[in-house]
Amino acid sequence: MMTTSDVTTDARKVASSSAANLGEQPITAGELNATGVCAWFSGRLVLEDVDLFMERHAVTALIGPSGCGKSTFLRILNRMHETINGAQLAGTVELNGEDIYSPNQRATWVRRHIGMVFQRPNPFPAMSIEQNVLAGLRFNRIKTSSKADLVEEALTKAGLWTEVKDRLSNMGGALSGGQQQRLCIARALAVRPSVLLMDEPCSALDPASTLRIEETIADIKEEVTVVIVTHNMQQANRVSDNCAFFLSENGKPGHIVEVGSTVKMFSAPNDPRTLDYVNGRFG
Amino acid sequence: MSVLDEAPTSQSPLEPDQAEDTSPQRKPIKVRDFKPSDVLLLAVTAIAAYSIVWIIFDQLTLFSGEFGFVVTWIVVFLGMYWFINLQIYGRHMAVDRLLGGIVTIGAMCMILPLVLLIVYIFSKGLPLLSLNRFTQTQAGVGPLSPISAGGFLHAIVGTLEQVALAAIMGIPIAILTAIFLNEIGGRISSSVRIVVTAMSGTPAILAGVFIYSIWVLTVHDYSGFAASLALAILLLPTVTRGTEEVLRIVHNDLREASAALGAPDWRTVWSVVLPTARSGLVTSILLGVAVSIGETAPLIMTVFGAQVMNTNPFHNPQAALPLVVYQEIKLPQKSAVALGYTASLVLFILVFTIFVLARILGSTWLQNTLRGRGKGKGARLDGDVEEELFSVALAPAMSFGSGEADVDLGYHYRPDQEDPT
Ligand SMILES: Nc1ncnc2c1ncn2[C@@H]1O[C@H](COP(=O)(O)OP(=O)(O)OP(=O)(O)O)[C@@H](O)[C@H]1O
Numbered sequence: 024m025m026t027t028s029d030v031t032t033d034a035r036k037v038a039s040s041s042a043a044n045l046g047e048q049p050i051t052a053g054e055l056n057a058t059g060v061c062a063w064f065s066g067r068l069v070l071e072d073v074d075l076f077m078e079r080h081a082v083t084a085l086i087g088p089s090g091c092g093k094s095t096f097l098r099i100l101n102r103m104h105e106t107i108n109g110a111q112l113a114g115t116v117e118l119n120g121e122d123i124y125s126p127n128q129r130a131t132w133v134r135r136h137i138g139m140v141f142q143r144p145n146p147f148p149a150m151s152i153e154q155n156v157l158a159g160l161r162f163n164r165i166k167t168s169s170k171a172d173l174v175e176e177a178l179t180k181a182g183l184w185t186e187v188k189d190r191l192s193n194m195g196g197a198l199s200g201g202q203q204q205r206l207c208i209a210r211a212l213a214v215r216p217s218v219l220l221m222d223e224p225c226s227a228l229d230p231a232s233t234l235r236i237e238e239t240i241a242d243i244k245e246e247v248t249v250v251i252v253t254h255n256m257q258q259a260n261r262v263s264d265n266c267a268f269f270l271s272e273n274g275k276p277g278h279i280v281e282v283g284s285t286v287k288m289f290s291a292p293n294d295p296r297t298l299d300y301v302n303g304r305f306g
Numbered sequence: 307m308s309v310l311d312e313a314p315t316s317q318s319p320l321e322p323d324q325a326e327d328t329s330p331q332r333k334p335i336k337v338r339d340f341k342p343s344d345v346l347l348l349a350v351t352a353i354a355a356y357s358i359v360w361i362i363f364d365q366l367t368l369f370s371g372e373f374g375f376v377v378t379w380i381v382v383f384l385g386m387y388w389f390i391n392l393q394i395y396g397r398h399m400a401v402d403r404l405l406g407g408i409v410t411i412g413a414m415c416m417i418l419p420l421v422l423l424i425v426y427i428f429s430k431g432l433p434l435l436s437l438n439r440f441t442q443t444q445a446g447v448g449p450l451s452p453i454s455a456g457g458f459l460h461a462i463v464g465t466l467e468q469v470a471l472a473a474i475m476g477i478p479i480a481i482l483t484a485i486f487l488n489e490i491g492g493r494i495s496s497s498v499r500i501v502v503t504a505m506s507g508t509p510a511i512l513a514g515v516f517i518y519s520i521w522v523l524t525v526h527d528y529s530g531f532a533a534s535l536a537l538a539i540l541l542l543p544t545v546t547r548g549t550e551e552v553l554r555i556v557h558n559d560l561r562e563a564s565a566a567l568g569a570p571d572w573r574t575v576w577s578v579v580l581p582t583a584r585s586g587l588v589t590s591i592l593l594g595v596a597v598s599i600g601e602t603a604p605l606i607m608t609v610f611g612a613q614v615m616n617t618n619p620f621h622n623p624q625a626a627l628p629l630v631v632y633q634e635i636k637l638p639q640k641s642a643v644a645l646g647y648t649a650s651l652v653l654f655i656l657v658f659t660i661f662v663l664a665r666i667l668g669s670t671w672l673q674n675t676l677r678g679r680g681k682g683k684g685a686r687l688d689g690d691v692e693e694e695l696f697s698v699a700l701a702p703a704m705s706f707g708s709g710e711a712d713v714d715l716g717y718h719y720r721p722d723q724e725d726p727t
């Protein structure tokens with residue numbers, strides 16, 4: 024499990040001592056706290072002063088019209104933003120009270136503990152299905168006593184196990200788009216992150232797979248904090264406990280209009296724009 | 307259908323599909339089928355076109371020349387082929403077949419010179435080819451010896467050693483340069499790219515002169531190593547540019563996916579980018595080897611050539627196959643010229659063998675066979691010796707550019723005891 028003292032420890036020591044056997048490793052969800060987050064792309068401010076607390080054991084949904092900076096904010100949460108040329112940011116993000124942007128923090132360590140699922144499915148085409156699931160373990164040199172169990176567990180959680188259990192050695196690219204996306208979810212879950220960021224994970228999926236992913240989110244939220252970007256209001260309503268509404272009005276940088284429990288956001292929000300948006304009258 | 311499948315009570319989703327496969331009524335339709343009757347049609351049209359052109363060209367008019375004949379034949383054939391398909395199948399198919407014919411003939415024009423070259427080399431070189439060409443050297447073979455005496459073993463060994471040394475020196479540098487250009491980038495990458503582009507225009511003879519002046523003249527010794535230096539200079543830009551192109555087409559989503567799993571940059575390159583680009587990588591490496599194996603000009607001033615076996619590439623002149631071809635064909639005796647052709651045939655066989663071997667080694671099939679030993683158990687996933695070696699080699703190079711590489715040279719390879727393999 025990740026205590027705050029572990030955060031400053033060298034990533035490899037953590038990997039080799041506590042992850043001697045991943046299957047038996049106790050896991051807990053982490054909590055994320057973003058304060059004063061701003062983001063620039065080549066000098067253009069696209070996200071201004073965002074404060075958001077993402078609770079442990081809860082699902083936080085980020086909603087808002089296209090281009091308001093949801094993906095940008097999500098990528099700031101696991102230090103993927105800085106991989107883009109010309110991208111800059113300000114503010115702090117804390118995982119369990121520890122600043123992930125402090126100078127002695129490794130980006131690789133942050134990303135290993137804050138997993139991400141992208142909008143477009145991106146399994147590794149040169150690896151088999153099984154190798155795809157285990158890729159994160161291999162990249163972080165995490166040992167596990169039973170890879171087969173871990174593969175089955177991760178694929179079951181992602182709702183893909185029954186479809187691929189007889190062809191685990193097939194290539195990861197030889198799956199349908201929706202299956203590929205679920206493979207990516209399995210891959211992200213296999214390293215047992217404390218937070219899982221999902222950027223419109225269901226936009227490539229059929230209704231049944233979408234439902235399966237939503238069930239997965241409900242199942243895993245006790246062990247991993249989920250932050251999900253979605254354009255589907257019903258989905259936000261169904262899966263999330265808390266909701267943050269992002270907006271960027273007439274070319275101004277994106278910011279949070281309102282945050283609150285999902286029930287309140289969908290029934291009686293404080294801001295009239297939120298009400299309009301969740302009822303589809305807007306954006 | 308996944309939600310239903312997830313339920314343990316539901317039956318296997320494969321059953322209906324399998325039933326469908328074995329059903330005799332369902333036959334897959336063939337789009338763009340080329341039936342035997344179409345082959346016949348093609349042949350008949352070609353013969354008819356030939357006959358018509360023969361009558362017009364050779365009998366009725368005073369035209370002459372094979373080239374004109376062939377061109378006219380092709381044009382008449384295409385016209386007739388289009389018209390016949392128009393009558394039988396209709397407009398769409400006729401245009402389709404016409405374009406198909408043009409493209410096929412174009413491809414044949416490409417392949418023809420190559421086929422002619424191979425036929426020519428074989429016809430000229432085969433008469434004097436015998437086993438001893440591969441097992442003996444020119445030692446003790448003089449102008450009075452029978453033409454069947456001696457062989458090119460010394461030149462084969464020389465070429466293999468020179469090209470292998472050039473590849474060992476050049477290819478890793480080239481691949482690292484390509485990785486630098488494409489994966490790390492930065493401010494100096496554009497100037498590096500300009501240098502690489504300029505290098506690819508270097509005349510081969512210049513590389514030879516360069517090595518001659520800075521190496522051969524300094525150590526006062528011709529050697530295979532000097533040649534391999536020149537060859538490495540020549541293969542460097544080819545492999546770098548080829549590899550860079552190949553790396554560029556690897557989708558950026560894959561790099562992001564890898565980074566998001568916590569992989570350091572070098573790990574992303576080694577485990578995701580390079581495997582994804584593997585077949586292209588093999589091709590660009592082969593191109594580099596192809597460039598260096600056929601070069602003659604830089605050899606003249608660096609290995610010098612020899613009649614006897616010299617297995618040490620670091621000291622004294624060595625022979626090389628392209629050089630033997632050049633030197634023999636230049637000689638006035640007919641027998642020497644014939645021997646030169648045989649040497650080219652040996653060179654051709656050597657190149658061909660290397661390419662086939664490289665393709666087999668780089669093939670997915672072999673990789674899977676090697677991996678397949680622990681099939682289904684996730685074999686070779688962690689604690690792979692080869693991988694650890696590479697991580698030690700690549701990580702410092704990556705950290706040089708990016709400032710962040712997760713490398714620890716003190717890390718010791720520790721096999722996973724629990725791994726069932
Ligand atoms: N790589 C980039 N370079 C430059 N500008 C970018 C880049 N990525 C995003 N932006 C800009 O940043 C702003 C926020 O983009 P972002 O992708 O975060 O929006 P989003 O809320 O995720 O939208 P969507 O719902 O369509 O995915 C947009 O104005 C966009 O044009």
Ligand SMILES: [Mg+2]
Pocket residue numbers: 093094095222
């Ligand atoms: Mg987005």
